[in-house]
Amino acid sequence: MDFLPAALTDYAEAHTSPESDLLRRLNRNTRAHVMAPRMLSGHLQGRLLAMISWMIRPRRVLEIGTYTGYSALCLAEGLTDDGLLITIDQNEELEAFARSYWQQSPLNDRIDLRIGLAAEVIPTLTDTFDLVFIDADKRSLPLYFELVIDKLRPGGFMLADNVLWSGKVIEPLKPSDEDTRSVLTFNQLVQDDPRVENVLLPIRDGIMMARKV
Numbered sequence: 001m002d003f004l005p006a007a008l009t010d011y012a013e014a015h016t017s018p019e020s021d022l023l024r025r026l027n028r029n030t031r032a033h034v035m036a037p038r039m040l041s042g043h044l045q046g047r048l049l050a051m052i053s054w055m056i057r058p059r060r061v062l063e064i065g066t067y068t069g070y071s072a073l074c075l076a077e078g079l080t081d082d083g084l085l086i087t088i089d090q091n092e093e094l095e096a097f098a099r100s101y102w103q104q105s106p107l108n109d110r111i112d113l114r115i116g117l118a119a120e121v122i123p124t125l126t127d128t129f130d131l132v133f134i135d136a137d138k139r140s141l142p143l144y145f146e147l148v149i150d151k152l153r154p155g156g157f158m159l160a161d162n163v164l165w166s167g168k169v170i171e172p173l174k175p176s177d178e179d180t181r182s183v184l185t186f187n188q189l190v191q192d193d194p195r196v197e198n199v200l201l202p203i204r205d206g207i208m209m210a211r212k213v
């Protein structure tokens, strides 16, 4: 969900560097051919992820939730020359689609896709990460935080998407709404954890940014 009126989002995008031709085509073709295209980060958030990546110049990036590979391409932009982005998704049906776009990018050999359940793949990773982007099932947000925090280097950054969850975080919680409960739990977990400093950015559906101290 986008909390800004559409006209303001349009204005913000009009005053943000444009998507590359490759990202524009990936964005458009995801919308045309793939289920649930709202999951894709899109122009504004994609440029923000790329900007953060350029600011950090990470050597290792972990992404949880690849989808059609849009945010992976954005996050890979700022990688160091020997950098690598590992991205995890359970949906093998999207692999060929994502790869067909990555293969048109010079960043293709910097993207390492792992197909599987994130909760099973993350513990197998031996790297220390400079940047982690959590953008998969919201039910597992608190678990992903616990799984990645020890793999983040001190001074490293964690981003998590959809932490305002279409505004449900400030509505009365329905007992059956496990997704919202998990988003609330995650936000409080991060807020209370002395291992991180954090900012909740009210961009698009909300991005939690945290720096491991």
Ligand SMILES: C[S@@+](CC[C@H](N)C(=O)[O-])C[C@H]1O[C@@H](n2cnc3c(N)ncnc32)[C@H](O)[C@@H]1O
Pocket (backbone or CB within 6 Å): 039, 040, 041, 042, 064, 065, 066, 067, 068, 069, 070, 071, 072, 088, 089, 090, 091, 116, 117, 118, 119, 135, 136, 137, 140
């Ligand atoms: C919101 S989309 C990711 C969007 C992508 N990061 C982007 O911005 O373009 C969420 C993705 O998480 C994946 N996913 C959901 N649950 C998962 C799990 N338990 N393990 C791994 N991937 C999962 C889904 O298959 C989906 O492709």
